[in-house]
Amino acid sequence: MTATTLMNPEPSSAPQALEAPEPANLLTVEGLRVSFPGEEGMVDAVRGVDFSVDAGEIVAVVGESGSGKTVSALSLLGLLPKQAKVEMDRGIIAGEDLTKARESALRAIRGRKVGVIFQDPLSSLNPVQRVGHQIAEAVTVQNGLRRSQARDRAVELLEQVGIPDPERRYRAYPHEFSGGMRQRAMIAMALVSEPSLLIADEPTTALDVTVQAQILDLIRRLQQELNMGVLLITHDLGVVAGTADRVVVMRRGEVVERGSTADILERPREQYTKDLLAAVPRLDEESHQTIRESDGGEILKVSDLRVDFGKVRRFRPEKSNLISAVNGVDLELGKSRTLGLVGESGCGKTTLGRAIIQLTRPTDGQVEIGGASLSGLSDKALRPLRTEFQIVFQDPQASLNPRFTVERILAEPLDMHDLVPGGPAEKRARIVELLELVGLGREHLKRRPHELSGGQRQRIGIARALAVEPELIVLDEAVSALDVSVQAEVLLLLQRLQEELGVAYLFIAHDLAVVRQISDEVAVMYLGRIVETGPVDKVYRAPSHPYTAALLSAVPVLSTERRRERIVLKGDPPSPGNIPPGCPFQNRCWLREKLGNPEICTTTRPDLTPAIDDMARSSACHFSGDVTASLPPESVPTADSSGATS
Amino acid sequence: MASFIFKRVLATVAVLFFASVIAFLLLRISPGDPARQVLGPQASAQAVEKLRDQMGVNDPLPKQYVDYMGDILQGDLGISWRTRIPVKDELTTRIPATLELGLYAIALSIILAIPLGVLAAGSRRWIDRSSRVFAVVGLGTPPFWLGLVLILVFFTWLAIAPPPFGRLSEGYLPPPHVTGLYTVDALLAGQINTFFNALAHLALPAITLGLPLAAYLSRIMRRSTADVFRLDFIRTARAKGASERRVMFRHAMPNAMLPVLTLSALYFGELLAGSLLVEAVFGWPGVGGYVSESVLAQDYAPVQGAILLGALTYCLLNLGADLLYGVVDPRIRTSKS
Amino acid sequence: MTDHRERSRWNPKEMWRAIDRAGMKGVTIAIIIFIAVAFLGPLVWTDSPTQVNLEDAVKAPSLAHPFGTDEYGRDVLARFLGGAKLSLIVGVCSVLAAALIGMVIGSIIGLVGGFTDGVIGRMLDGILAFPALIMGMALALAIGPGALAAGLAVAITGIPWYARVVRSEVLSLREREFIDAERALGASRRHIIIRHLIPAVTGGVAVQASLGVAYAVLAIAALGFIGLGVQPPTPEWGAMITEGRTYLTSGQWWMSIIPGFGILALVTISILFGEALRDHLDPHGKLHF
Numbered sequence A: 001m002t003a004t005t006l007m008n009p010e011p012s013s014a015p016q017a018l019e020a021p022e023p024a025n026l027l028t029v030e031g032l033r034v035s036f037p038g039e040e041g042m043v044d045a046v047r048g049v050d051f052s053v054d055a056g057e058i059v060a061v062v063g064e065s066g067s068g069k070t071v072s073a074l075s076l077l078g079l080l081p082k083q084a085k086v087e088m089d090r091g092i093i094a095g096e097d098l099t100k101a102r103e104s105a106l107r108a109i110r111g112r113k114v115g116v117i118f119q120d121p122l123s124s125l126n127p128v129q130r131v132g133h134q135i136a137e138a139v140t141v142q143n144g145l146r147r148s149q150a151r152d153r154a155v156e157l158l159e160q161v162g163i164p165d166p167e168r169r170y171r172a173y174p175h176e177f178s179g180g181m182r183q184r185a186m187i188a189m190a191l192v193s194e195p196s197l198l199i200a201d202e203p204t205t206a207l208d209v210t211v212q213a214q215i216l217d218l219i220r221r222l223q224q225e226l227n228m229g230v231l232l233i234t235h236d237l238g239v240v241a242g243t244a245d246r247v248v249v250m251r252r253g254e255v256v257e258r259g260s261t262a263d264i265l266e267r268p269r270e271q272y273t274k275d276l277l278a279a280v281p282r283l284d285e286e287s288h289q290t291i292r293e294s295d296g297g298e299i300l301k302v303s304d305l306r307v308d309f310g311k312v313r314r315f316r317p318e319k320s321n322l323i324s325a326v327n328g329v330d331l332e333l334g335k336s337r338t339l340g341l342v343g344e345s346g347c348g349k350t351t352l353g354r355a356i357i358q359l360t361r362p363t364d365g366q367v368e369i370g371g372a373s374l375s376g377l378s379d380k381a382l383r384p385l386r387t388e389f390q391i392v393f394q395d396p397q398a399s400l401n402p403r404f405t406v407e408r409i410l411a412e413p414l415d416m417h418d419l420v421p422g423g424p425a426e427k428r429a430r431i432v433e434l435l436e437l438v439g440l441g442r443e444h445l446k447r448r449p450h451e452l453s454g455g456q457r458q459r460i461g462i463a464r465a466l467a468v469e470p471e472l473i474v475l476d477e478a479v480s481a482l483d484v485s486v487q488a489e490v491l492l493l494l495q496r497l498q499e500e501l502g503v504a505y506l507f508i509a510h511d512l513a514v515v516r517q518i519s520d521e522v523a524v525m526y527l528g529r530i531v532e533t534g535p536v537d538k539v540y541r542a543p544s545h546p547y548t549a550a551l552l553s554a555v556p557v558l559s560t561e562r563r564r565e566r567i568v569l570k571g572d573p574p575s576p577g578n579i580p581p582g583c584p585f586q587n588r589c590w591l592r593e594k595l596g597n598p599e600i601c602t603t604t605r606p607d608l609t610p611a612i613d614d615m616a617r618s619s620a621c622h623f624s625g626d627v628t629a630s631l632p633p634e635s636v637p638t639a640d641s642s643g644a645t646s
Numbered sequence B: 001m002a003s004f005i006f007k008r009v010l011a012t013v014a015v016l017f018f019a020s021v022i023a024f025l026l027l028r029i030s031p032g033d034p035a036r037q038v039l040g041p042q043a044s045a046q047a048v049e050k051l052r053d054q055m056g057v058n059d060p061l062p063k064q065y066v067d068y069m070g071d072i073l074q075g076d077l078g079i080s081w082r083t084r085i086p087v088k089d090e091l092t093t094r095i096p097a098t099l100e101l102g103l104y105a106i107a108l109s110i111i112l113a114i115p116l117g118v119l120a121a122g123s124r125r126w127i128d129r130s131s132r133v134f135a136v137v138g139l140g141t142p143p144f145w146l147g148l149v150l151i152l153v154f155f156t157w158l159a160i161a162p163p164p165f166g167r168l169s170e171g172y173l174p175p176p177h178v179t180g181l182y183t184v185d186a187l188l189a190g191q192i193n194t195f196f197n198a199l200a201h202l203a204l205p206a207i208t209l210g211l212p213l214a215a216y217l218s219r220i221m222r223r224s225t226a227d228v229f230r231l232d233f234i235r236t237a238r239a240k241g242a243s244e245r246r247v248m249f250r251h252a253m254p255n256a257m258l259p260v261l262t263l264s265a266l267y268f269g270e271l272l273a274g275s276l277l278v279e280a281v282f283g284w285p286g287v288g289g290y291v292s293e294s295v296l297a298q299d300y301a302p303v304q305g306a307i308l309l310g311a312l313t314y315c316l317l318n319l320g321a322d323l324l325y326g327v328v329d330p331r332i333r334t335s336k337s
Numbered sequence C: 001m002t003d004h005r006e007r008s009r010w011n012p013k014e015m016w017r018a019i020d021r022a023g024m025k026g027v028t029i030a031i032i033i034f035i036a037v038a039f040l041g042p043l044v045w046t047d048s049p050t051q052v053n054l055e056d057a058v059k060a061p062s063l064a065h066p067f068g069t070d071e072y073g074r075d076v077l078a079r080f081l082g083g084a085k086l087s088l089i090v091g092v093c094s095v096l097a098a099a100l101i102g103m104v105i106g107s108i109i110g111l112v113g114g115f116t117d118g119v120i121g122r123m124l125d126g127i128l129a130f131p132a133l134i135m136g137m138a139l140a141l142a143i144g145p146g147a148l149a150a151g152l153a154v155a156i157t158g159i160p161w162y163a164r165v166v167r168s169e170v171l172s173l174r175e176r177e178f179i180d181a182e183r184a185l186g187a188s189r190r191h192i193i194i195r196h197l198i199p200a201v202t203g204g205v206a207v208q209a210s211l212g213v214a215y216a217v218l219a220i221a222a223l224g225f226i227g228l229g230v231q232p233p234t235p236e237w238g239a240m241i242t243e244g245r246t247y248l249t250s251g252q253w254w255m256s257i258i259p260g261f262g263i264l265a266l267v268t269i270s271i272l273f274g275e276a277l278r279d280h281l282d283p284h285g286k287l288h289f
């Protein structure tokens, strides 16, 4: 029980720890080693890791993909696949000596003394069992209650984690829940017997920012109510900043640095931690875009674009499943400029991007690229025009044909449009040139996608798009799947390419910080519409739509001071299938509530209108002028960096 | 759910239609003259022509098809010219024999395959290896040949099996008819000796028929269980503190059984084909034997009747499996497409 | 995996190395041996498979006749070798035909989708209701028994399986982003099908096809066994088993039992090859067999 002090000489700064003079140690592990059988002998995933968690504190384990954070945590409870080999010098979890514990002893701890929640709540729930039953099962397993009692307890837990209408939701199946509700259900399941330790493995990674904020709040609230210790595993330093008391930074199966959250974030000692922190795009930093004169004219002009999915059933209207994924969008993008497009999952960002380059045919509306109207052109007529505009996808693995070599992948666009006159030598020269443009080289020519890292794959995707020398590239979450450090590199690459080649970007992302860093302008999308646009710094500094303000406020920032009062949006985004009359945002709008529910919000749909004082900005809110003034006093998101400017 | 069932049933009707057209066409395009077969070589050309008209053989094919299906829907499967017995009657008396054999084979294979498949999906390598050998050999062994090998060993050499002919040995009378399954009827009538004799006669054919099925089932069971055990919710169940047995029976099995269910239904046709062969080997008085005798005698009506019946059962079974899938898996029945 | 040099596709040494890496050395050797036995065997063992010699009828295995003789005094080894060649040729040809047709149908309905997919899909399901043996019987009645009827039956009943494999593969490929990337680059539909879809589905089809050969060999032998397969005197394993059957109960086993081992061997090799190929192409298991 002394290990904590050994490993963490500085007293914990968590307020709970101060109140309880001798916090009970819940978890101590030293010299943890985990290896898996690989193609050539055992592969070490974790190589001698120590950490500890006391009652009432949140300890975060951070690291990039492959750093071994999940494996470390799961190994403690025997939740790894059987072929994993786990060793440790010392290990105590909930009073049980792990070096001696057998499977049955571990099982007795799981769920009872240690609760676990996982990254992907959909696949972590049994698809063929009702959610309520799965929670009730945990109750039965843990407390041996009878069926009806277990049921009541499960309903109570659902209520406790904030699921509305728990009686009815008890009977739902996992696929009928939204992502946030699924994660709430998982938390309910982990809390069945009020464990003293909660292990949360990337609990918010699969969720939208606004939902992430809700879930983190919930975890913190429950942690305080139950005085739990929490081991929080995450790759997101922003999540750490607002949540954890202590941090352990991992890299390649080893601990790089440990300390209080404040120390790690503000006074990191190790170079790796410093680099990691530097790579995180920050919401409170001005756009990195060099201010360039918009050198004349638009490359992209979209007007009243609509994309519908599904169909209307005239005779059984209740069976219609028409979804307006994009519902009347107007956009403009100047040459060599970047427009960021942000919004929560399912708001129609991807669909809009695909409709612009005619991968999905719009139902209605106009798209003009480089002055040429694309609407109504046949596939064949479009083909030669496609050299003007390209796309880069989110998943670099899926967007490259796995059986092609890099050379063949890059040769395709050249062949298709006869871009390189001359023989194979010229073609290869051009391919090498493209590779060098994206920071790769000749040595990558013969590789296949699986022989490249994630960042390298995305570079190939970018090189392929550049091969036809387009004027516009749609980047659909092009950096979202990458680790922060790789993400930072790719963002720099994109900026360099824009400067060199003058290409314009439509940069689609859900990460507001990344968008700020790369964009000149930003458009915020909600339920298939643009609700706010404008120059990125202005919008971020003083949002003029309550949804933008809420999105910005939900983003965890890299600051330890928990002084910001968040606007936490209630509920999930409604489905684009049934949009209420009036303002689409009304049921989640905090401003409307604050203004005393003015009637106009529910009767009249606000159009995207330019602001009176600044024609470059537009907002679709009847009360756009009131947004900034109505924000909670200290929640102006950029207060910490640019207090003087606004 | 209602629309899910409706769609499945509609699809099955379509499949049945195509299957019946295939069955119909296959035997109508044959060169043999059914009227000539009925009347024999001595009959006059006029008589044959007259019968052809009566039988509708001269009608256009679509009309023949409609007439034929009309008859079938009324339960008329035609008459065997070889035995002069209506096909329907012959089938009714023979179906219980085939059913009994099939049921024992299925039971045997399930008992063998499910544990074998589940164990093989576990961690122990040698079990997986041996189950694989079993599966490959079981699938690779021609059932008719396996039957002969079993006869050679257990009847000819060891002389512990009854002679490979029929459902009961000489001197035994069939038990009073209730279900038509001799083992069941014998027990119902309290005729223990008859029961054991029927069982002894069933043993070798049931093994012969059940072995390939067991091999197939164990393989898909193994794969399906292994797939499910890789899924995240299994880890969740463990994290709840559920025992391995609970994880297995409450979480893994229901999910693992889903693909097994549909894949087994797809195998049913093979089971029918297998029973045809096994019945031929063991002189089993079931539908299979009837079909193979009729085929060799170019007796069309029984073949067509049996084929249609088989296709019908096959389609209904697959419909059943699909519906059951929908009942067990909520994602299927609520998905829109 | 780490070898990035230009690889010549048809260099036997490289091919062998690739087979070894895929863990398919054993099965490949077995296949080569089997083919050698079937095609070169008759050149070495020159007894006639059809020469009747009643004096030598029903002789147990001996040096002169290692597998014994049948009721007409024909050499069982020679007939066995003939049967091997026949099974191999009919089985492989019918499977190739089925795979080709199934591939075309499967890619069409996978790409077109909608109503066409529904109707053709149900038609294929309709064919699935007939096992090859039943189809073979019906075809034997319709066009006369023989290698053609047996092969046709195997080919027709095989089509739905290949079509299914290809259809589902095409559907999942259509969702893959690299196909979208191709379209965004301006690739024509033909280009996408020829360059991306077909190469991607061949693996699944090859797996299905080698399992299909196993199934075909069994079906052809079963047809022979009930007397509706390849007709005597042509040596065929299933028919050989039937012919020897009457002697079985008196203990003269070789006529029936030996051809069965041939079937077992060929079927097992095909299954093992298919499984090894599948494990190599799809180590994490999407396909079932």
Ligand SMILES: Nc1ncnc2c1ncn2[C@@H]1O[C@H](COP(=O)(O)OP(=O)(O)OP(=O)(O)O)[C@@H](O)[C@H]1O
Pocket: A309, A310, A323, A324, A325, A343, A344, A345, A346, A347, A348, A349, A350, A351, A352, A510, A576
């Ligand atoms: N092919 C389709 N058929 C029917 N509905 C679709 C289709 N594609 C998208 N949708 C629906 O359209 C809406 C917008 O989807 P879209 O993928 O454009 O969102 P997104 O903003 O890109 O989300 P994410 O951040 O998750 O990528 C969603 O409700 C989605 O379910």
Ligand code: SF4
Pocket: A546, A547, A583, A584, A585, A586, A589, A590, A591, A592, A601, A606, A620, A621, A622, A623, A624
């Ligand atoms: S119009 Fe009303 S409901 Fe809509 S965003 Fe503005 S304040 Fe909120």
Ligand SMILES: [Mg+2]
Pocket: A349, A350, A351, A477
């Ligand atoms: Mg998207």
